[in-house]
Amino acid sequence: MLISNFDFDLPEDRIALRPAEPREAARLLRVDAEGALTDSHIGDMADYLHAGDLLVVNDTRVLPTQLDGQRIREDSMVNIEATLVKSTGATQWQAFLKPGRKVRPGDKLQFKNDAAKLNAIVSAKDDNGLYTLDFQHGPQELLERLHIVGGMPLPPYIRSKRHEDEQDKSDYQTIFARDEGSVAAPTAGLHFTPALLEKLTAKGVGIERITLHVGAGTFLPVKVEDTDDHVMHAEFGVITPESAERINAVRASGGRIICVGTTSLRLLESACDPQGTIHPFAAETAIFITPGVKVRSCDLLMTNFHLPKSTLFMLVCALAGTDVMKKAYAHAIDTGYRFFSYGDACLLTNVS
Structure with missing residues (x-):
């Protein structure tokens, strides 16, 4: 059809x-x-x-899998938006990154707010535009920090019109x-x-x-x-x-x-x-x-x-x-x- x-x-x-x-x-x-x-x-x-x-x-x-942060290199720092889409290991997730063109395997990412931070390393990118992120925290710590740092993963047709907020939780x-x-x-x-x-x-x-x-x-x-x-x-x-x-x-x-x-x-x-x-x-x-x-x-x-x-x-x-x-x-x-x-x-x- x-x-x-x-x-x-x-x-x-x-x-x-x-x-x-x-x-x-x-x-x-x-x-x-x-x-x-x-x-x-x-x-x-x-x-x-x-x-x-x-x-x-x-x-x-x-899960609150919407993350805002930075790509950090020695010579530069760029704002990055990540949407975690699938857990592929205890501390590993596949994610969409925006802007993806600013990120390559080996880059360090940091997502944080006033209460906590999440550190990850980009280990791969597939043909569908999904990046693999290896988080530098233990499984339980990762989950706890995700609940502090992450926002609700609203679908694109809402996020294109407004950012997620506390009410969405x-x-x-x-x-x-x-x-x-x-x-x-x-x-x-x-x-x-x-x-x-x-x-x-x-x-x-x-x-x-x-x-x-x-x-x-x-x-x-x-x-x-x-x-x-x-x-x-x-x-x-x-x-x-x-x-x-x-x-x-x-x-x-x-x-x-x-x-x-x-x-x-x-x-x-x-x-x-x-x-x-x-x-x-x-x-x-x-x-x-x-x-x-x-x-x-x-x-x-x-x-x-x-x-x-x-x-x-x-x-x-x-x-x-x-x-x-x-x-x-x-x-x-x-x-x-x-x-x-x-x-x-x-x-x-x-x-x-």
């Missing part, structure tokens, strides 16, 4: 720079099995779910976050609050936590013209035996599985057999879900509005139908829905 089939025009003012306040005040576009569209709000979700349904959420926690973390390891938030989960969870629990809706550590590949543009040529990024995920058993039990009893976010869906699909049974899982997944692929693991998907020509927009087209999703996105744009990580959401019915 051509990547251009998943393009659409999105006005700049539809990109949300801050989340709704309170979070469940965000809008929710419901898309049913026939493609009918209903405007609603996140706070009304309990009205659309049934007792015995199960929300499957991603409990990954975002809470805004860009879901209520479910507990297992640290992501460099991007599972953004559908950002909409949930204790009050909303109380309403869902009172309705008889269950919550099941699984873990997929979200990588920066979520935001990387698709650079090929055909989906067959795209190589998905790999992300590490875990579904415990207990979680798999509970999810399967809900389906066996007639309850519906509602994935909160594409990360939850991708992990369930990675652990799902052809009969729709979920198995325990602890591995990296690079699953790529495009139209024509049957989604077997869930009945509904709650997700934010995604970038044009992105793998995530392809995923929702696979789940709900390409024509339906193009119609839904056109409606969302025309009626002022807010897009991307801090934006509004839709609740989609699986018709694949």
Whole structure:
């Protein structure tokens, strides 16, 4: 399939720079099995779910991997912005550096604020523009200093308009976050609050936590013209035996599985057999879900509005139908829905 089939025009003012306040005040576009569209709000979700349904959420926690510092040489010093994207060792990370042309292997980097500093040496650069940084600290010290020095790794479409700040340290973390390891938030989960969870629990809706550590590949543009040529990024995920058993039990009893976010869906699909049974899982997944692929693991998907020509927009087209999703996105744009990580959401019915 051509990547251009998943393009659409999105006005700049539809990109949300801050989340709704309170979070469940965000809008929710419901898309049913026939493609009918209903405007609603996140706070009304309990009205659309049934007792015995199960929300499957991603409990990954975002690391503060956005760093500002300097490249230090004997003869010069240059300001450098680093976004850590993948841990490749106890004290080693792959990172995007800006401006990358000012850095070469062997350079020393220092990131600091008034409370702490991080020192690293650039050891390599690959063909995709990723640099390997060897931090000059032990594993525990590195993590502790990262939490002091680092900022939240907001996606490029937000960072191009404003810098991350203290508010993002809470805004860009879901209520479910507990297992640290992501460099991007599972953004559908950002909409949930204790009050909303109380309403869902009172309705008889269950919550099941699984873990997929979200990588920066979520935001990387698709650079090929055909989906067959795209190589998905790999992300590490875990579904415990207990979680798999509970999810399967809900389906066996007639309850519906509602994935909160594409990360939850991708992990369930990675652990799902052809009969729709979920198995325990602890591995990296690079699953790529495009139209024509049957989604077997869930009945509904709650997700934010995604970038044009992105793998995530392809995923929702696979789940709900390409024509339906193009119609839904056109409606969302025309009626002022807010897009991307801090934006509004839709609740989609699986018709694949």
